Amino acid sequence: MTGFVIINIAIMVILLLVLWFMQRKHVSFTKRVFTALGLGILFGFLLQVFYEPESEAILNSVEWFNIIGSGYVKFLQMIVMPLVFISIVSAFTRLKLASNIGKISALILGILIGTTAIAAALGITTAFVFDLEAAQIVEGDAETARAQELEETYGTIEGKTMPQQILELIPANPFLDFTGARPSSTISVVIFAAFLGIAYLGVKRKQPEHAEFFAKIIDTLYSIVMRVVTLILRLTPYGILAIMTRTVATSDLDAIVDLGKFVIASYAAIIVMFLIHLLLLSLGGLNPLTYVRKAFPVLSFAFTSRTSAGALPLNVKTQKQLGVPDGIANFAGSFGLTIGQNGCAGLYPAMLAVMIAPTAGIDPLSPSFIATLIIVVAISSFGVAGVGGGATFAALIVLSSMNLPIALAGLLISVEPLIDMGRTALNVSGSMTSGILTSRVVNELDTETYNDKSLKIEAEA
Structure with missing residues (x-):
């Protein structure tokens, strides 16, 4: 370990202590x-100034930073499956209107897929307006490596038709899916949990005492899992600091400048889609500013x-x-993790497909291409994972279904983390919008609570 690495680690420790001091002073989450985001960007940029992005000093420092950053992500991944499973089952045990469960589920899924x-x-429109084409991007070493990685990933879905891919969502072995062994494991766990929930409703009608006992067990498990999530969420500022420092320090700033057009186009689409969410709420008679x-x-x-x-507890x-x-919130939040993610499974694969189509000799302006792409994107939005990599998997399915070269999906690797931040926020907004609108349609939304300005939301329990 060189002296430069020790200095970098010492600076990171000081910044972590700043965040810890802010927590002790009860500064809001x-x-x-x-603050962690800003400090991470600043520290990462300073590392860029004093060292080369691929220098040993940065690479060795980042390895130590990853103990915090990657460790935080692993904690999130650790809790994803238990969180999704228990949230879905508890949605059934907490849902008061069991007779409306089919309608509620259909509305949530319909809004998620529709949006x-x-x-x-x-x-598609954004790609046309900004004249985005894959041919405009210069392919470097990072892009080439990413293309090879995607080719390997594609081997798991290559040659499968859309019906076969849909069939893959059904859990043949739910305990295997709890390990996250398959790309579609998350949606499979959702399906398994839904079956348990439906079985619970049947038992509740015939053997209410057994159902009551089961509901108490689920409530207990729900409380424990949520407590674990709370403990992990408290690590968020520290994880964000390390992740952003690593991201900025190891990024090719020249490549980001070169791809600025794609970043601007992506965020323009994300902002417009968020405004559409607000428009839908307005059409439902709700104040979007609230x-x-x-x-x-x-x-x-x-x-x-x-x-x-990771945002699921705060989402609910x-x-x-x-x-x-409570029940509808759990349904919408959990379904939104794996179905109809507006950013990762909607905007991103569609933009990529339009960008890549000309390289395969396909006219992206063709009405048949556009109509097919929208349908494929909507259908393939099932099973997108809620932790890093979901957008890539969604893109692979869409591009392969449209017979487009999937390796080109790695062309935006240099700006992927920057774009993914906005996409993730849009995913969560779409999930919450589906829950609010569903509650409005079934007359279960408490408008007084919605409009209550005194309620304050924080991440900590």
Whole structure:
């Protein structure tokens, strides 16, 4: 370990202590997260100034930083499957209107998939407006390496038709899926949990005492899992600091400048889609500004952490503060992790497909291509993971279904983390929007709670 590495580690420790001191002074979670984001960007940039991006000093320092950053991500991944499973099952045990469960589920899924189709159309439009083409991107070593990685990943779905890919979502061995062994493991766990929930409702009618005992067990497990999540969320500022430092320090700033057009186009589409969410709420007779104010903490967390799954507890809590019943909030939050992610499964694959189509001799302006792409994007939005990599998997499915070269999906690797922050926040917003609108349609939304400005949402329990 060189002296430069020791100095870099010492600076990181000092910054971590600053965040710890802010926590001891009870500075709000949101402020600490954004402070960590800013410090990480600043520290990473300073490392860029004093060292070369691929220098040994940076690479060795980043290895130590990864203990915090990658460790935080691994903790999130650790809790994803238990969190998704227990949230779905508890949604059934807490749902008061068992007779409306089919309607509620259909509405949530319909809104999620419908908004994803809209996001796909928006992604296509954005690609045309900004004149985005894969041929405009210069392929470097990072892009080539990413292309090879995607080719290997593609081997798991290559040659499978869309019906076969849909069949893959059904859990043949739910215990295997709890390990996350398959790309579609998350949606398989959701399906398994839904079957248990439906079985619970049947037992509740015939053997209420057994159902009551089961519900108490689920409530206990739910409380414990959520407590684990809370402990992990408290590590967020420290994880964000390390992740952003690593990201900025090891990024090719010249490549980011070169790809600035794609970053701007992506965020333009993300902002427009978020405005569509607000428009849908307005059409439902709700004040969109109230939604923005109450949703800001969870959206900022999703933005900085880049994980929809990690944002699930805050997602559900925010929906309840917006007047959504407990059961519907759990349904919308959990389904939104794996189905109809507007950013990762809607905008991103559609934009990539339009960019890549000309390289395969396909006219992206063809009405048949556009219509097929929107349908494929909507269908393939099932099973997208809620922690890093979901957008890539969604893109692989869409590109392979459209017979487009999947290796070119790695062309944006240099700016992927930057774009993914906005995409993740949009995913969470789409999930919450589906819960709010569903509650509104079934007349279960507490409008007084929705409009109550005194309610304050924080990440800590």
